[in-house]
Amino acid sequence: MRRLVILAEGSFSVFKAKTAVGVIRYSPNQTVAVVDSTQAGKTVQEVLGFGGEIPIVASVSDSLQFQPDTLLIGIAPTGGQLPPHFRKEVLCAIEHGLDVWSGLHEFLSEDSELSHAANAAGVTIWDVRKPRTGLVVASGRALHTRAFVVLTVGTDCNSGKMTTALELEKFAQGRGWDARFVATGQTGILIEGKGTPLDAVPGDFMAGEVECLVMEHDAEGADVIFVEGQGALLHPGFGPVTLALMLGAMPDAMLLCHVEGRTTYRPDHTVPLPSMSLVIQTYEALLQPYKAPRIHGICLNTVELTDAEANRAIEQQKAEFGLPVCDPVRTGVAEIWEALEPLVRQ
Amino acid sequence: MRRLVILAEGSFSVFKAKTAVGVIRYSPNQTVAVVDSTQAGKTVQEVLGFGGEIPIVASVSDSLQFQPDTLLIGIAPTGGQLPPHFRKEVLCAIEHGLDVWSGLHEFLSEDSELSHAANAAGVTIWDVRKPRTGLVVASGRALHTRAFVVLTVGTDCNSGKMTTALELEKFAQGRGWDARFVATGQTGILIEGKGTPLDAVPGDFMAGEVECLVMEHDAEGADVIFVEGQGALLHPGFGPVTLALMLGAMPDAMLLCHVEGRTTYRPDHTVPLPSMSLVIQTYEALLQPYKAPRIHGICLNTVELTDAEANRAIEQQKAEFGLPVCDPVRTGVAEIWEALEPLVRQ
Numbered sequence: 001m002r003r004l005v006i007l008a009e010g011s012f013s014v015f016k017a018k019t020a021v022g023v024i025r026y027s028p029n030q031t032v033a034v035v036d037s038t039q040a041g042k043t044v045q046e047v048l049g050f051g052g053e054i055p056i057v058a059s060v061s062d063s064l065q066f067q068p069d070t071l072l073i074g075i076a077p078t079g080g081q082l083p084p085h086f087r088k089e090v091l092c093a094i095e096h097g098l099d100v101w102s103g104l105h106e107f108l109s110e111d112s113e114l115s116h117a118a119n120a121a122g123v124t125i126w127d128v129r130k131p132r133t134g135l136v137v138a139s140g141r142a143l144h145t146r147a148f149v150v151l152t153v154g155t156d157c158n159s160g161k162m163t164t165a166l167e168l169e170k171f172a173q174g175r176g177w178d179a180r181f182v183a184t185g186q187t188g189i190l191i192e193g194k195g196t197p198l199d200a201v202p203g204d205f206m207a208g209e210v211e212c213l214v215m216e217h218d219a220e221g222a223d224v225i226f227v228e229g230q231g232a233l234l235h236p237g238f239g240p241v242t243l244a245l246m247l248g249a250m251p252d253a254m255l256l257c258h259v260e261g262r263t264t265y266r267p268d269h270t271v272p273l274p275s276m277s278l279v280i281q282t283y284e285a286l287l288q289p290y291k292a293p294r295i296h297g298i299c300l301n302t303v304e305l306t307d308a309e310a311n312r313a314i315e316q317q318k319a320e321f322g323l324p325v326c327d328p329v330r331t332g333v334a335e336i337w338e339a340l341e342p343l344v345r346q
Numbered sequence: 347m348r349r350l351v352i353l354a355e356g357s358f359s360v361f362k363a364k365t366a367v368g369v370i371r372y373s374p375n376q377t378v379a380v381v382d383s384t385q386a387g388k389t390v391q392e393v394l395g396f397g398g399e400i401p402i403v404a405s406v407s408d409s410l411q412f413q414p415d416t417l418l419i420g421i422a423p424t425g426g427q428l429p430p431h432f433r434k435e436v437l438c439a440i441e442h443g444l445d446v447w448s449g450l451h452e453f454l455s456e457d458s459e460l461s462h463a464a465n466a467a468g469v470t471i472w473d474v475r476k477p478r479t480g481l482v483v484a485s486g487r488a489l490h491t492r493a494f495v496v497l498t499v500g501t502d503c504n505s506g507k508m509t510t511a512l513e514l515e516k517f518a519q520g521r522g523w524d525a526r527f528v529a530t531g532q533t534g535i536l537i538e539g540k541g542t543p544l545d546a547v548p549g550d551f552m553a554g555e556v557e558c559l560v561m562e563h564d565a566e567g568a569d570v571i572f573v574e575g576q577g578a579l580l581h582p583g584f585g586p587v588t589l590a591l592m593l594g595a596m597p598d599a600m601l602l603c604h605v606e607g608r609t610t611y612r613p614d615h616t617v618p619l620p621s622m623s624l625v626i627q628t629y630e631a632l633l634q635p636y637k638a639p640r641i642h643g644i645c646l647n648t649v650e651l652t653d654a655e656a657n658r659a660i661e662q663q664k665a666e667f668g669l670p671v672c673d674p675v676r677t678g679v680a681e682i683w684e685a686l687e688p689l690v691r692q
Contacts, residue, residue: 137583139614203552203587204545204577211582231550234635236557237483239593240586241549247585268485274635285631289580289620 002029005063005098007089008074012036012056014048014303019103020074022187024051026166032066033057034074035089060092068093073102076186080105080129090114094121103128103186105200128189129197131209138207142250143290145218145225147180148344151251152229152299155279156265157238159257160301160328161229162188167328168255169226171337177344180217182227184210184245198230198241206241210248224344227251233283234274235265246286251293253340254283259301260313280321296343297324297336348375351409351444353435354420358382358402360394360649365449366420368533370397372512378412379403380420381435406438414439419448422532426451426475436460440467449474449532451546474535475543477555484553488596489636491564491571493526494690497597498575498645501625502611503584505603506647506674507575508534513674514601515572517683523690526563528573530556530591544576544587552587556594570690573597579629580620581611592632597639599686600629605647606659626667642689643670643682 006024008017012034024031024044033055034044040058044051057063060071071093077083082090082104090100090108094117102108102125109115109125118125142149150168152161165181166188172179181188183195196209210227217225227249231238258276265271273279280295287293298317302310310330317325324335352370354363358380370377370390379401380390386404390397403409406417417439423429428436428450436446436454440463448454448471455461455471464471488495496514498507511527512534518525527534529541542555556573563571573595577584604622611617619625626641633639644663648656656676663671670681 137613140582140611140617143617199550200548202546203549203590204584206549206586207583233589234593234632236486236593236596237553238550240552240590243579243589244549244586247580247582250582265486267483271486271489278635282632282634286580286628288628289624 002070003066003068004029004031004070004072005033005035005060005066005068005093006031006072006074007035007060007086009036009083009086009089010038011075012039012047017074019076019187019190020072021048022162023072023074023190024048024054027191029070032068033063035060035063060089060096064096068098070099070101072190073100073104076103082106082108082111091117094118094123097121097123099123100125101128101190102126103190103197105129128186129200131197131201135201135205136208136212137204138211138248140250140290142211142214142248145214145250147218147222148224148253148340149214149227149249149251150224150253150255150340151227151245151249151293152257153242153254153283154229154232154257155273155276156232156259156262157230157235158266159232159259159262160299161257164255164257164299164328164333165226165228166191167333168337171333172224175337175341178221178223180222180225182210182213182217182225182249184228184230188228195228198244203240206244207248210245214249224340229257232265233286234279236271250287250290252291253296253343254293255297255299255336256280256283256295257299257301260305260310276321295323296339297326299333299336300325300327302327302330348416349412349414350375350377350416350418351379351381351406351412351414351439352377352418352420353381353406353432355382355429355432355435356384357421358385358393363420365422365533365536366418367394368508369418369420369536370394370400373537375416378414379409381406381409406435406442410442414444416445416447418536419446419450422449428452428454428457437463440464440469443467443469445469446471447474447536448472449536449543451475474532475546477543477547481547481551482554482558483550484557484594486596486636488557488560488594491560491596493564493568494570494599494686495560495573495595495597496570496599496601496686497573497591497595497639498601498603499588499629500575500578500603501619501622502578502605502608503576503581504612505578505605505608506645507603510601510603510645510674510679511572511574512537513679514683517679518570521683521687524567524569526568526571528556528559528563528571528595530574530576534574541574544590549586552590553594556591560595570686575603578611579632580625582617596633596636598637599642599689600639601643601645601682602626602629602641603645603647606651606656622667641669642685643672645679645682646671646673648673648676
């Protein structure tokens with residue numbers, strides 16, 4: 001288990017530091033401190049509403065007292081470049097013998113100053129978003145898994161697909177199943193320790209990467225595999241990534257994630273979301289020649305609502321679609337798992 | 347206009363040198379010689395059945411008498427590496443002042459021996475398959491083109507989508523329309539001189555690349571834009587590339603390309619093709635929330651059939667689907683264009 005210090009200088013919040021927040025919530029590694037000089041002295045609990053007494057400090061130097069062994073870049077800014085004011089903190093970490101984990105599009109291991117410093121200090125830089133070599137094209141192998149494969153899909157990107165998959169993995173494990181998580185984005189990979197950075201893989205090989213990961217878990221004897229979704233099938237930009245997941249994973253079931261109240265595709269907001277019933281119909285129709293997976297539940301992201309508003313939204317969707325509906329964080333995934341478990345058992 | 351010598355050593359045939367064949371058939375550049383020592387002394391016409399008196403010679407050195415200014419790598423082998431026995435021919439071309447055009451996955455401009463030689467000789471290496479920098483995510487801009495956008499799609503990869511688009515571009519231009527071709531694969535780019543090597547673009551940016559190219563032609567006043575398809579929507583490996591074209595181009599119409607008699611997806615042949623009616627239904631259903639494009643014609647690739655067999659297949663499909671059906675190479679695209687022209691005129 002690693003002892004992480006998370007660098008989120010000037011950005012530590014639920015909305016600005018998705019990577020930090022996901023790792024604090026779900027990683028088996030221990031976060032020993034967060035660096036954000038604008039909030040130094042607070043605890044993570046005070047800022048996020050969870051995370052306990054993890055201290056927020058002003059610099060990497062101030063975090064060394066908590067004996068971290070790894071610096072994690074905790075943000076994923078637009079464009080994916082290292083913010084210039086992060087550089088001295090990264091160098092400080094390297095000089096003190098910390099490994100560096102980064103999910104930026106800019107590869108820190110290819111930055112001459114940082115890679116030179118890392119070599120000198122004998123530490124490792126892990127660029128999570130760098131596709132591996134030896135990529136292969138998918139061939140439909142996942143049609144023949146022994147495990148039951150569940151893919152989280154969305155009405156849009158950024159709707160809770162990773163969280164849903166992780167909550168279900170944990171829940172199913174608690175019920176005694178060999179449940180696995182396939183990470184397909186940088187935060188998921190940092191949590192799981194492996195996976196594929198699907199948004200950085202060349203188009204021809206995306207489905208192949210997913211297929212390889214699913215088949216590995218299947219060969220190891222998994223009962224149920226939860227594959228982290230990306231994008232949304234009809235999203236003008238990110239649809240292809242979603243289709244790669246569908247064809248690579250060949251799911252037996254899908255769960256639809258939706259942010260309650262959202263009406264346009266992020267990040268441009270120029271294209272309206274289709275109705276949820278049309279979205280469900282489109283997802284279910286597409287893989288007809290294969291396993292013909294159905295949507296078995298809806299996971300509502302109600303983070304911006306009150307409890308009463310969230311419950312009203314959940315009840316409304318249940319009535320409309322006749323499916324289990326939950327908010328994985330607010331209400332848990334028990335009801336969704338109850339719907340899936342008999343299928344997994346078959 | 348360039349004077350090309352095409353290197354296809356040991357491989358010059360319709361089936362093994364798709365890049366060479368496409369460029370000879372469609373490029374406005376002039377092919378002055380083909381290098382294949384195993385067929386030296388023949389003409390291109392004798393080997394391909396078209397191409398006229400272009401000589402086949404034993405080496406790049408033997409081609410210099412025809413004053414080429416550019417060497418084109420004419421094959422696209424599995425894995426996309428430069429075959430070792432090609433290297434001395436490429437070096438010979440560089441030393442004699444020829445530019446080098448390559449569609450290999452291996453970037454020749456990043457090969458230290460070749461790039462050093464190119465610098466010394468003052469020639470340029472163009473790696474057609476290298477994605478440009480500054481990639482953007484698609485935002486649905488192609489929903490608002492003034493031009494009529496036609497996308498060629500397939501029941502499988504390698505079924506005639508580029509050929510169909512190029513034949514239609516030429517035919518429509520002959521009727522006086524401002525018709526454009528959007529190249530999305532290495533051979534298309536070599537023919538057109540620009541485009542996007544979609545299979546090498548990271549997943550998140552594929553649709554954006556297509557959108558940019560379509561919008562450029564639209565801004566320049568095109569009447570009709572033929573977008574070169576890739577893959578096939580339900581192909582286990584290549585489906586995502588197809589979806590990127592659909593979402594990036596937001597077509598007004600689609601044409602379905604099919605190789606008569608093919609029953610399994612290439613290259614693995616482990617997964618059966620769905621019925622053509624299910625394929626048509628799936629393509630037409632997917633973009634419902636957008637322009638809801640229909641399949642307006644079927645382009646049959648009948649290269650392996652006799653004329654009588656080809657005509658029988660074409661008539662059979664016409665009867666079954668009530669659509670114009672042609673083989674773009676054997677019978678021409680007039681009937682397909684007649685069906686599209688009234689829509690373009692609107």
